[in-house]
Amino acid sequence: MPKTKKDNEQNSMASGQIDKGLQIKGRLWVECEGRTYLSWGRITLLERVDEHGSVSAAAKSMKMSFSHAWHLIENMNTLAPEPLVEKQAGGRQGGGTWLTAAGKQAVQDFWQLVAKFQNWIEHEHF
Amino acid sequence: MPKTKKDNEQNSMASGQIDKGLQIKGRLWVECEGRTYLSWGRITLLERVDEHGSVSAAAKSMKMSFSHAWHLIENMNTLAPEPLVEKQAGGRQGGGTWLTAAGKQAVQDFWQLVAKFQNWIEHEHF
Numbered sequence: 001m002p003k004t005k006k007d008n009e010q011n012s013m014a015s016g017q018i019d020k021g022l023q024i025k026g027r028l029w030v031e032c033e034g035r036t037y038l039s040w041g042r043i044t045l046l047e048r049v050d051e052h053g054s055v056s057a058a059a060k061s062m063k064m065s066f067s068h069a070w071h072l073i074e075n076m077n078t079l080a081p082e083p084l085v086e087k088q089a090g091g092r093q094g095g096g097t098w099l100t101a102a103g104k105q106a107v108q109d110f111w112q113l114v115a116k117f118q119n120w121i122e123h124e125h126f
Numbered sequence: 127m128p129k130t131k132k133d134n135e136q137n138s139m140a141s142g143q144i145d146k147g148l149q150i151k152g153r154l155w156v157e158c159e160g161r162t163y164l165s166w167g168r169i170t171l172l173e174r175v176d177e178h179g180s181v182s183a184a185a186k187s188m189k190m191s192f193s194h195a196w197h198l199i200e201n202m203n204t205l206a207p208e209p210l211v212e213k214q215a216g217g218r219q220g221g222g223t224w225l226t227a228a229g230k231q232a233v234q235d236f237w238q239l240v241a242k243f244q245n246w247i248e249h250e251h252f
Binding site: 012069 | 239
């Protein structure tokens with residue numbers, strides 16, 4: 001049974017116009033064997049890690065707890081054919097966290113998928 | 127900022143296969159001036175009202191509170207060009223609740239939209 005969601009939980013990734021002042025909205029995500037692998041939130045987290053070089057700063061910028069951010073990253077790393085995020089423990093120079101080439105590719109592929117979705121929703125005859 | 131959802135909240139309405147054992151999943155809904163108008167849950171509620179002839183029974187069948195079900199129905203009736211659900215107060219014969227022709231059309235249109243989404247997600251080259 002589908003749960004009824006609150007309006008503000010239904011952030012759309014694509015939208016198009018249908019008649020009578022109505023808009024069609026949609027979300028996409030990618031699963032691996034029934035488990036969420038990539039979604040809008042997860043991809044945004046990867047982008048923020050790439051931007052900040054730190055999971056702590058990335059999580060803070062999304063108002064997400066550090067532990068939840070790490071849980072999501074470890075989950076993506078486990079489901080991916082190769083890790084999307086790598087971390088070096090900090091010494092005196094401080095450690096760091098960065099996206100691997102596979103991580104950058106995943107971000108790029110996801111937004112390409114969203115662009116195709118937006119293109120479909122704009123051009124389909126509803 | 128998109129919220130990160132739990133896996134079990136991401137009930138998909140359409141799904142397709144992409145490479146490496148990954149599935150693409152998606153949801154669609156219809157908004158009226160930024161407010162949710164029709165969604166999977168709302169349409170299911172309309173179908174249950176049609177089936178049971180009672181909002182109370184329809185809500186119960188979805189494990190939804192009666193007041194929430196009425197709130198959703200009143201909200202859809204307000205946003206629709208004409209009411210989707212009508213109610214007759216109960217006398218000795220009991221009252222009743224039913225879908226109007228517009229309500230039945232909304233259900234049909236929504237599933238047609240979902241079918242187009244499923245068709246796209248199956249045939250698009252990701």
